[in-house]
Amino acid sequence: MQGTPDDELLLLMLSGDRTGFLALYKRYKQALFRFAVRMLGDREAAEDAVHDTFVRLLEDGRAITQPTALKAWLYRVVRNESLMALRRVRDCSENPSDSVWGPETPHTGAERSEAKNLVREALASLRTEYREVLLLREFEGMTYEEIAAVTGDSGSSVKSRLFKARKALAERLAPIWNEERKAL
């Protein structure tokens, strides 16, 4: 099943064959979990999001009009599940400002963390709409068009948000990295 294309596995699953479904799960579970856990910052909630994504695949798999777009569909669902989980936790506490940063700034997080966790802390502190594009680009290796298909935005919006996210991280982390270099 390793070399079998997604669309064939999907058709196999839709015909009632369990092996098709399990092969798709095996293929995507790691990537979807990686994305969800970095979106949510919580392993258990991330597993719930991945689980619910595959339940949705079983329930609504027939609604995937283009089997070749399965990857984007899975990421879109796990992203929506993650956003719903974040809303439940934060209850929309994020201020609707234009800031790139979320409620907890990376500065406060960085002060109490070790150097190796600086990037993780800063990443987790980005607002979700900036964090998601950075995760999809840096960890999932998606193109701007693929990211746009997942988030439902335009390619230029993705490009702009990705740039802002990177710049915000650079502005926060560069002084700390510079101090570390001087100390060495």
Add this chain to the structure above:
Amino acid sequence: MKCEEVELSISLYIDRALGAADTPELFLHLAQCAHCRSFLETMLHLRQELASMPEPEPSWTLDRRIGTLRVRRAGMAPKITSAIRLLWMRRLAIPLPAAAVLALMLLTASVVSYSLWSKVNAEPPKQEVIYMLPMPAVEVQAVQQESSLPRQ
């Protein structure tokens, strides 16, 4: 070219999304601008740091939860509502040893209750019916006649 525009170009460049026509202009600016060179260096360092982050692994419980899902044949089973799904998959999910103990307790309870029920509903013992036959009238009369005779 302004530094703000160059920073955006750097972001595109590291994604390999910068047009071939714009690349020489970017490098020309970088050769002259220390600020933008520093920005490029930070961007590359950020990318390295992100790439070196540890890979999170899902736990085995996710595999187990997915393993319990059933694949439907096309157009057969009704759609599971999310509420039922939550109830079934999360609220009622118990570990295997606990499930085994629960099943054993249920079995014992059912055996005990059945035995009690069978005792309560057992048939009552049969009553003995004794039929009394009356003595023959003739014999009675004879006795009476004998008793009325004068003794010798």
